[in-house]
Amino acid sequence: MTESFPARHAPAIVENCPFPLLLLDRQGRVIGCNRAFERLVGADTAAALRGRSLQSVEDESLKSLFRSGSEVGWNDREGGMRHFEIHRSLLPQTEGMEMRLFVDVSGRVELQRAHDALKKELERHTLTDPTTGLLNERGIMLALEPQVARSRRYNNPMAVIMMEVHGGEDRPATLREAARLLRDQLRWADLVGSSDQQEFILVLPETSAESALRLSEKLRIRLQETLADSLWIGAGVTGWQRNDSATSLLRRAAMALSEARSAAGGHPVAL
Template sequence: MTTVPSIEGYEKLRLLETAIEHSLNGVLVTDADLDEGPRILYVNRGFERITGYSRDDVLGKTPRMLQGPETSEEFRHELRAALEQGHSYDGETVNYTREGRRYVVSLHISPIYAADTGAVTHFVSVQRDETEDQERDDQLRLLSTALEVAGDPVLITDPQGNIVYVNVAFEEQTGYSRNQVLGQNPRLFKSGQQEDAFYQEMWETLKRGDAFRGEFVNRRHDGSLIHLEQTINPVINERGQITHFVAIGKDITDRVRMEDEVRRLAHTDWLTGLANRLSLGDTLETEMERSRRYGRPLSLIMFDIDHFKDFNDDYGHETGDEVLKKLADTVRKALREADALGRWGGEEFMIVVPETPCKGAATMAEKLRQTVAAMKTSCPISVTASFGVTDMRPGDTPKTFARRVDEAMYQAKEAGRNRVVSL
């Protein structure tokens, strides 16, 4: 059996004193005189460090010298009651250093009893400066509150990408509750609108410890799309390890919709919803380049409504607009998916017909002429149209190509209207 060596007498006292002196906590010993004191009989170095007072400054004085304007009155009453009853006391209050700086202190006070009489002879107080911890807690509460009330969605994940926090704005804008997403991976919100390469670049950037900024197209809980301008930052500890990822987004869905609408309006005829002249001209240039590159046929069909001025003059512009919209919708439904229909101007329309020679386009135009003639509108008279057809030839430019089909349409009108002419 191993014998544990004991420490006796003066050596034990010296070791205890050394331990107390080097404690990070403040220690002070007072007498038990509650009428005039209690008076301070001993303080350690931890007390001097916390309060800024030296031993000579405080010996013989009462600990009330540390109190000040923010010291709780409730604390004073509770402490006094505990000491008068000879009980231990645990509490927290605000004290002040020698320079007047406030600090938060937690303390434990124990009574020391005389061995012979059992009377309280001293009080030993162990004090801990909680200022930094409280300031850190206050800062955390402040930051947490700021995140909760922020108008932009915030999401935090662990290093594996599992969600550990979302704020109120996230819940409101995505439709997911906090309980539904905690522990989930953000891939839950993927819409399928973005390529895998986008996410690959994101992870490569984040794993290097760099911030990633991008526009995300996610899906809300109800299935609708939300566009987020999002910044994701890795959180790195003192050892250089990534501990979390913090994503802060801005909902730009309305802006994206507005931009899409502006782009649509810039390329769309306001009345019929078809491509406008600018957009159709771009399509024509693209198809002409493709036709040259691959040696494939390309044709144009142009048509306009016969006697359209009479519709406006006799029945009003509203009737004329209705005829234009009905015509556009009727012809659009009769075309192939590859064909591009647009309003060229006024009552003139043009169709870019890929992979089709002039003869095939003329056949298509004749079918369209018959479809238009059979079309029903609110106008009491029949609607007919004159069609011109041509195909692309060597040396053609978009201008010469369009001019030739326009000439073919003009000849159809000159020949009596409601017919197809090919050039």
Template sequence: MIVTQDDLSVALDKAPLAVLIVRQNRIAWLNQTLADLAGRPKGEFIGRPLADTPLSLWREDLVEVATPDGIRWFQRHSVHALPEGEAHYFADVTEQRRMIDELEALRQRLETLETRDPVTGLQNRRAILRELDRQISRSRRYENPLAVIRLSLEIDSDEARRRELMRTLSQALKDKLRWADEIGLLDDNTFLLVLPETGLEDARELAVKLLSDRAAVQLQDGEGKIRYGVAAWNKGDDLGKLLKRVSQDQEIDLSALLS
């Protein structure tokens, strides 16, 4: 049985793969599948320069096509064995592409979960300490001022109330900080504020201002208190030294301001 070129054309016309044959940069043939994807009759393409048709986009390795069913993606594969020409076929990789996009979205979500506290949405301990270490390196290099504030919420209420207060306080703190400032949690009850380009006295003034805001700190009478500590970076400080000094400074009781 002899298979003719016409037989191959009929078979390829019905193939699920899109097929394109180009000779001397002109479209020699395409199957019906590709014409349908391009949204035009086959006759409009045959003999025309490829660059003058919508199929010029199909020279990319990955082709994005808008269809009535949504965006579809096709991976181009080439065959260069034709005399004075080339053939391309395109495999539908839409599902694989969607899976890649979903995996990337999951990866980004996981990355966010790994750096964010689930209750407040603030940076967790690992993330805020990494940011502080970066700022210390910057201050060490350029001798820029840098200060930190450590705030601890000490209450005797149940877990639900603690979470409510931490969420309220975290939002209030974020609203009052500058765009360059960073805030995160050292533990379930302790905030760390990283203040670039800020000296010790300005940081103390900011701490008192934050904690004297009754709208921000909604503690009930006798419910508890908030303690704070402030420290500024000194030449020779590393992460451990700065954290130790701000922890030692955290002995001032501001409950009088909150009552």
């Protein structure tokens, strides 16, 4: 068992604590602080706080330091942003005295921000959708561009279908099953991916818009029968046109899907 230190050492321990520390009475007035707190806000500012309620502080910088919550951001005297965890403790046998300990967690916050930025950068470069395992929108764009160039060069037909599966209690499971069914129904040369809005994108080389429209209806019925009748499944279809880019193809397919959402019966729409 850890033995308590002698009470006579308490003032020295508080004074030399490396963390800024503030003592408040039961009315929330400052009655003391340690050297670390003085270094944090400045000795003159710390002295001016004595006897004052934290609610009466008018300086905006100090007010942010004394906000409620377990963590605060604060612009220090040099203009740098620092982050502190605030640990509050009512001291026993002191008639309601409160101790506030300010633990600088700026390094941890910066590390978390760097981690989040790296995660976003990796997401920007990844080519697969985490829910379905299909190519994501970036992956589809990279795969579609050579197909567009080939159609432009040889004047070969190509079509794009954009499908939406809406509803279901377990949406991720529904999307995964729909992805599996679509992969099974398509040819080896066809591409299937998922947009950022979790719509399915089907790229069909050597396929006319008319053939793609018939295929989309067949796929819609198959998905409806296999997944659930209660699901809404719509499709927008477009064929490659001269001077099309990958972006314009996907945009037109999205417009066709938008029209399909408005159409009665959910039948595919071609543009």
